[in-house]
Amino acid sequence: MTATFPDLHMPPRLLAPGATPADLATHHQRYGPPAHGDPEILLRTVAESGLTGRGGAGFPTYRKLVSVAQAGRRTGRAPVVVANGAEGEPASRKDRTLLRLSPHLVLDGLQLAARTVGAGEAYLAVEDGVIWLESALARRTADPLPVKVVRLPKSFLSGQAAALARYVSGGAALPTHQRPPVRERGVHRAPTLVQNVETLAHLALVARYGADWYRTAGTPAQPGSALCTVHVPGREPRVVEAPYGLPLGRLLPLEGARAVLVGGYHGTWIPAPEAAELALDASYLGAGVLAALPVDRCGLAETARVLRYLALQSAGQCGPCLNGLPRIAGAFRTLAAPGPQGTVRADLARWSGLVEGRGACHHPDGTARLVRSALTTFAAEVDAHARGHCTATDHTPLLPVPEEG
Amino acid sequence: MSTAQHIDIDWTACQGHGLCADYLPEHIVLDEWGYPLVDGAPVPVGTVRRARRAAADCPVLALALIPVRAG
Numbered sequence A: 001m002t003a004t005f006p007d008l009h010m011p012p013r014l015l016a017p018g019a020t021p022a023d024l025a026t027h028h029q030r031y032g033p034p035a036h037g038d039p040e041i042l043l044r045t046v047a048e049s050g051l052t053g054r055g056g057a058g059f060p061t062y063r064k065l066v067s068v069a070q071a072g073r074r075t076g077r078a079p080v081v082v083a084n085g086a087e088g089e090p091a092s093r094k095d096r097t098l099l100r101l102s103p104h105l106v107l108d109g110l111q112l113a114a115r116t117v118g119a120g121e122a123y124l125a126v127e128d129g130v131i132w133l134e135s136a137l138a139r140r141t142a143d144p145l146p147v148k149v150v151r152l153p154k155s156f157l158s159g160q161a162a163a164l165a166r167y168v169s170g171g172a173a174l175p176t177h178q179r180p181p182v183r184e185r186g187v188h189r190a191p192t193l194v195q196n197v198e199t200l201a202h203l204a205l206v207a208r209y210g211a212d213w214y215r216t217a218g219t220p221a222q223p224g225s226a227l228c229t230v231h232v233p234g235r236e237p238r239v240v241e242a243p244y245g246l247p248l249g250r251l252l253p254l255e256g257a258r259a260v261l262v263g264g265y266h267g268t269w270i271p272a273p274e275a276a277e278l279a280l281d282a283s284y285l286g287a288g289v290l291a292a293l294p295v296d297r298c299g300l301a302e303t304a305r306v307l308r309y310l311a312l313q314s315a316g317q318c319g320p321c322l323n324g325l326p327r328i329a330g331a332f333r334t335l336a337a338p339g340p341q342g343t344v345r346a347d348l349a350r351w352s353g354l355v356e357g358r359g360a361c362h363h364p365d366g367t368a369r370l371v372r373s374a375l376t377t378f379a380a381e382v383d384a385h386a387r388g389h390c391t392a393t394d395h396t397p398l399l400p401v402p403e404e405g
Numbered sequence B: 001m002s003t004a005q006h007i008d009i010d011w012t013a014c015q016g017h018g019l020c021a022d023y024l025p026e027h028i029v030l031d032e033w034g035y036p037l038v039d040g041a042p043v044p045v046g047t048v049r050r051a052r053r054a055a056a057d058c059p060v061l062a063l064a065l066i067p068v069r070a071g
């Protein structure tokens, strides 16, 4: 299903080579024993490394660790740490792949993060169906803190920090109005660090090898590497580890592409000629999804399918999201078919503005981002559709969208 | 130091009753579905009382006045 690239851009740091899961012995052989240094020193190293979160938001890991540790001291409550491997994005496979191939790297990172913030509880949240983690955990007899595996129902939003904190606390996996934020009041109302599993794996290596080593990949402004899920038509999606700053064209072939979707279903469509000028950049990479749309496909039809899915995934809790997302999806469906468009373009622009920033989570914002980038990138196609034509010749669905919402 | 106050809506609670728009028409209008569109500006000192009343009278307590802060 997924493999590391044969034409490596860098020796993979995170994924066990050969696409074979690394058991604990193999893991120790490859990386050496875990580092259990002084939390203060580790914090400084993380700050120097420039490590950022790999769940999509790209927040500096150091600052997150510090704020949770401080919230713990301020409230007198031991924080909770949740490793977030609940990859809700249907186009992303990197967290699942990492957990399958290198579970112990994630678990090392989880222990380190827990120690750094002074956590009293640790959880590993994964999607329903991920079954092998208990056996990996059972081997780790030296871990100071026991880790509980939590399985989440498969949904786009279950990995959202507040939804995750609520689910681990025994509630539904739905976002909440987060004030104060999860880092101050999360699982069982304790300060909670929710950290993506890839971030934790990087943390485990930063602790072992230091900040300078980490910075040998990437650019001075964006050091390190990231796991990307690369979609090329006609091939299985691949999970690739690539340094920031790598030209996009080296990750996915752009000849014959009309556009590229970067950052996943809350991401941005970019026309292929523009994408050819881009380097891998955390500001748009989101959770690492890159998908090429060939010239013979219709970007509007693809976007319409994704928007329908996103509207169905709306938790339906917030008025603007509940009202806006289905309307946006419906309007986009009209655009996706050649024929009269009526007021659809104006409606889409207005509704995108109305949902933005008006929900308990960023689902409406991400949806509006996708809509706007599609309208810009596929402007010529929208015009062609209005005249009753479609430039695409192949109408087979391309982007992975789960059948039922 | 008197901190500026912001109007904050809990979108998971707000039912679009629109009462808040009656109290604070210069800061809140309703969108086409009946949900409040808040202008986002700090609430002027002279309006804070009225804003507090709007918060207290919101039938589902979805509206709050919170100190302006980042994040």
Ligand code: SF4
Pocket: A157, A174, A175, A176, A313, A314, A315, A316, A317, A318, A319, A321, A322, A358, A359, A360, A361, A362, A363, A364, B011, B012
């Ligand atoms: S914004 Fe939408 S998806 Fe997010 S919590 Fe509200 S209703 Fe649910």
Ligand code: SF4
Pocket: B009, B013, B014, B015, B016, B017, B018, B019, B020, B021, B034, B035, B036, B057, B058, B059, B060, B061, B062, B063
């Ligand atoms: S009064 Fe309360 S429930 Fe009604 S629109 Fe305003 S915030 Fe929403």
